[in-house]
Amino acid sequence: MSFYTIKALVLRYLYLYTRTPVRIVELIFWPLVHLLVWGYLTRFLQQNVGDDFPHEITFLIGAVILWDILFRAQQGVAIFFLEDVWSRNLLNIFAAPVTNADYLGSTYAVGMMRAGVTSVMLGGLSALLYSFNVFQLSWALIPFVFNLLIFGWALGMISTALIVRWGPAAETLAWAVPFFIQPFAAVYYPVDYLPTALQWVAKLLPCSYVFEGMRDVLKDGVVNWAELGIATGLNVVYLAAAGVLFVRVMNTAREKGLLTKFASQ
């Protein structure tokens, strides 16, 4: 693994972002829209229903928004990789002195940067827009969102691996990856409501802690940092697993000539 090579690959991503404003929109637009809708809707409910409006309603709003953040992170990442495949540039990269570790290192670095940019921006805005009102979730939101973005990154890498391995036929499947885990992720209902066996599945998914944590914050205003820590730990595991899968798929791709197949289409 070479820092210098990783730096060059990251530079390439940065050029892509500055050259393509649409990507910046993707990075900032959706989280921003969600922040505004969530903030104003909560404010509206509180002013009209009073302080004792049902938690379940805010749970649902929060769930919808956080889920969408996860979903968009996964899609954004997958598109990002696939453009490399489709633009026939992946061959240039892998025929250059770039190891799998270099390539993965650069994607992790870019993933962190993306998550960082979005989180800092959300933090700044929620401070600006809601610091003077009753909106409680503003600051606690940031580590939650950061974890979702990282998990989305791992899922995006897994989706890409599926598409590289099984070709365009696997695309619908790959785009649906987040929905395979949705029932177990405790998005709209607490983990306790799942059968015991499925509760274990939920506990293995970093996003379930985020959704549980979101409900805790809304109900009691307390951030469960221990659970957030578990989510972060699991995310590291998922990133590593996605990396291993990616390397294996790349080796299969070399065997079966998959990269060159994409290239000559």
Add this chain to the structure above:
Amino acid sequence: MKPPILKVRDLTKKFGNVTSVNGVSLDIADGEILGLLGANGAGKTTVINMVLGIVTPTGGHIEVFGKELMANRIEVLRSTNFCSTYTQLPGNLRVWQNLKVFGQIYRVPDLKARIDEVLEILEISHLKERVSGELSAGEGTRLNLCKALLNRPRLLLLDEPTASLDPDIADKVRKVVKRIRDEEGTTILYTSHNMRDVEEVCDRVVFMHKGKVLFTGTSEEILHHFEEKSLEDVFIRVARSGDIESNRERKEGGS
């Protein structure tokens, strides 16, 4: 005698039950331009991809700079480069941005000056600020060639570099290829199905058909071997005859 820069032995690649490359052996000497000639589907690109390590051989052995390829892949690739009609640099980056990224990946010293130099060599200095995806096919190929020259490779693999070029630019590219070899001693593997390329640029030719090497030698030796007047005639005959092995046996049997 110096050891060959590229040594390929019994190289085979099967994709499922299709055998794309079937027992290919070839050597390229230091500073030599070797033409890999053959019809579409002969297996030329697959050979190049295996030498770059982006396709894993089913069997056989590849040595570059006297080193086994897969065990020394990264080290070998640092002094190798390639240009192919099948790949493009990211279309939404500017020409200089693409060259800067690849220059850094290949650790090119004094990169700024080298970028200007390669743009000059291929006569596209005026395109430096342009967006790569907006270049014409010919300009794009020349940008790819710029990338391929950036690191002053010892071994340069060119996969049909003149395929999308008009005759004028194709002629310029051929001259650049020869100049690079003459001035820098670069060893070059050059695939083509264009007779002009082979006659003008290559010192020696490996003639491939259906994954196998039919003949290796200079253009004159090929003409003599196949008893034809032009390489074009040899090419057409090989492409149409289907199974050249029996064809030659028939000829030999008849004489």
